[in-house]
Amino acid sequence: MSKVITVANQKGGVGKTTTSVNLSAALADMGKKTLLLDMDPQGNATSGFGVNKNKLDKTIYDALINEADMKDMIIRTEFGVDMIPANIALAGAEIELVSMLSRETRIKRALSHIRENYDYVLIDCPPSLGLITLNALTAADSVLIPIQCEFYALEGVTQLMNTIRLVKNNLNEDLHLEGIVMTMYDSRNKLSFEVTEEVKKNFKELVYKTTIPRNVRLSEAPSYGKPIIAYDKNSTGAVAYANLAKEMIESGD
Numbered sequence: 001m002s003k004v005i006t007v008a009n010q011k012g013g014v015g016k017t018t019t020s021v022n023l024s025a026a027l028a029d030m031g032k033k034t035l036l037l038d039m040d041p042q043g044n045a046t047s048g049f050g051v052n053k054n055k056l057d058k059t060i061y062d063a064l065i066n067e068a069d070m071k072d073m074i075i076r077t078e079f080g081v082d083m084i085p086a087n088i089a090l091a092g093a094e095i096e097l098v099s100m101l102s103r104e105t106r107i108k109r110a111l112s113h114i115r116e117n118y119d120y121v122l123i124d125c126p127p128s129l130g131l132i133t134l135n136a137l138t139a140a141d142s143v144l145i146p147i148q149c150e151f152y153a154l155e156g157v158t159q160l161m162n163t164i165r166l167v168k169n170n171l172n173e174d175l176h177l178e179g180i181v182m183t184m185y186d187s188r189n190k191l192s193f194e195v196t197e198e199v200k201k202n203f204k205e206l207v208y209k210t211t212i213p214r215n216v217r218l219s220e221a222p223s224y225g226k227p228i229i230a231y232d233k234n235s236t237g238a239v240a241y242a243n244l245a246k247e248m249i250e251s252g253d
Helices: 016-029 044-048 061-067 089-097 108-113 131-139 158-172 188-206 216-224 236-252
Strands: 003-007 033-039 081-084 119-122 142-148 174-183
Touching: 003 016, 003 131, 016 033, 016 044, 016 081, 016 119, 016 142, 016 174, 016 216, 016 236, 033 044, 044 216, 061 089, 089 131, 108 131, 119 142, 119 236, 142 158, 174 188, 174 236, 216 236
Parallel strands: 003 119, 003 142, 033 081, 033 119, 142 174
Antiparallel strands: none
C-alpha cells in the first residue's frame, strides 16, 4: 500500500527541498518505488534531479489548475525516482485557485489515479501555508517536518501544527505527523544539541533519531543536478539520508 508524505514547513531555508530530493532518492535506492511531486514554484526539486525547468511540456500546474492527467507529466529520472516537475508557472496558481470549486482537493483527486503505483509519494511544498500547501496536506497521509538546528527553529511550527489540525478536522481526517527531522546539525556547535533537545521535549518520539548534518557535498549536489546519493555516496549527507530512509521504512513496517 502506498504512502503519501508531504514535506512541509512554512519557514524557508530549513531543508525541505534537500530532504524531499535526497530522501526520495534514498528510498528508491533501497528498492522502493518512489514518486516526487514538486509543488514549489521555484522548481528546485525539479532541477535537483537534473530536469530543465524551462523545457517542460506539462508540470504540476496542469494537474492543479487544468485537471490534466498526472500520468502524462511523469518524468522518469536516471536516479530511480519518478517525478512530477514544477516551474514558475505554478506561481500564479494560488490566485487562480481562489475562485475554483473543491480547490483544496485537486491534487488529491489527481494523485488518486497513480498513487498505488508507488510505495512512497513525497510532496515538496513551498515555504508558505497557502492553497498549494493546503492541497499537498489534503492529498497526504502524513507530514514530515524538517526543522533546522538554529535559534528560531520552533518559530512557525506552532502555526504549521494548527494548520495540520485544521486540515485533519475539515479536509483529511487521516492526516497525521510522520515525524520531525533535524537538519543542518553541527556536532561542533552546542546550539545544535540544545535546539534538538528542545524539539524532542516538545515532540518526543516523533523526532527521528537520524539528524541531517551541515555538509558541503550536500550543498554542492543540486548544482550538478544530482541527489547526494549519486553525487557522493560516501559523504556524511548521503549516509544521513540513507539512515533516514531506513528509519522511515522500519517505522512503517
